[in-house]
Amino acid sequence: MTNINVLDPGASPLDYYGFELRRYREAAGLTQRQLGDIVNYTGSLVGQIETARKLPTREFSERVDAALGTGGALSRLVELVLRSQLPAWFQQVAELEVRATEICSFHTHLIHGLLQTKSYARAVLGVLDSTNLDDRTAVRLARQSIFEKETPPVYWLVLSEAALHQEIGGPEVMRVQLAHLLSFEHNSRINIQILPFSAGVHAGLQGSFDIFRFASDPTIVYTEGYGSGHPTANPDTVKDCSLRYDHLRAAALSLKDSAELIRRVIEERYGEQRDSVA
Structure with missing residues (x-):
């Protein structure tokens, strides 16, 4: 209990x-164990979160908000908590993602x-470093909550065909990942175009980059190195x-043809038959 008392x-x-x-x-008159029983988590986990030794999840926050009648206070706060756990050098980018139109x-x-x-x-995150992998994964995925905003940003992704073939996590992981890309096929605010190998020399040979546009602030370009x-x-x-981005988008396949290519790669490279042969 000492740790709780000195929490700043x-x-x-x-x-x-x-x-x-x-x-x-405490305002609800519940022990950690009692609250844990109500929200289907252990009292120990409740205690670890109360003493800042464990990251809360969005699901945990939603359940506690419902159980304690907080009006969604913890669900709103958890997004800030997860964002704060990103590497220091990346936190500014996460803020740009939140504010961008x-x-x-x-x-x-x-x-x-x-x-x-x-x-x-x-x-991806587990390469060379598997420490706190569950928490680090949750923190990365929490960034995707920007698409759940009342007015989410318009998102355009030009993705090299190489990313479809770079097998990460095994065939099943890739099947699910590429199927996830296809789930946005009819979402007008999330647009995915594949830059095919056949494009040859293109305007993005210097590497990946992001462009953030805002309602009133200047546009920002973001590039990334090691750490x-x-x-x-x-x-x-x-x-x-x-x-460069205009040229990349022009050289990429159309939205429809991009989706067809993704489907073809799923079938030909990550299909069930390939698994059985392996």
Whole structure:
């Protein structure tokens, strides 16, 4: 109990969440175990979250909000908590994703994090480092909540065909991931175009990048290196990358043909027959 008593709500969003959870629980006259029984979690987990030793999930927050009648307070707070757990160099990008009215992405070899499935994200994040993998995966997936906003951003992804063939996590993970891309086929706010191998030389050979556009703020271009991110509002860079993106989108397959290519790759590269042969 000592850890609970000294918890500083101003130390971090995670500490503030734990402080508020404890305050709401005690106001309801419940022990940690009693609350855990109500929301179908262990009392130990409730205690770990209250002492900022464990990350809360969106599901946990929604259940506790319903059980304690908080008016959705914890569900709103959990998004800030999860965002705060991103690597420090990436937190600014997560903020850009939240504020943007339009996001244009070009990726060369990976599905963009905003469209990754849980298993795919886990496989990517687990390379060379499997520590806290569940929490790190949850934090990455939490970024996708921007698509659940009342007015979500318009998202354009130009994805190199190479990303469809780069097998990450095994055939089943890839099948589910590519099927997830197809689930947006009729969503006018999430548009996916594949840049085919047949495009040859193209405007994105220098690497992946993102363009963030806002209602009133300047457009920002974001590029990424190993353990570092580079957002810039430099007008020349923005102009250059915007032109490159226009050319990439023109060179890419249409939305319909892109979906057909994804289906073909699922069948030919990650189909059931391939698994049985392996």
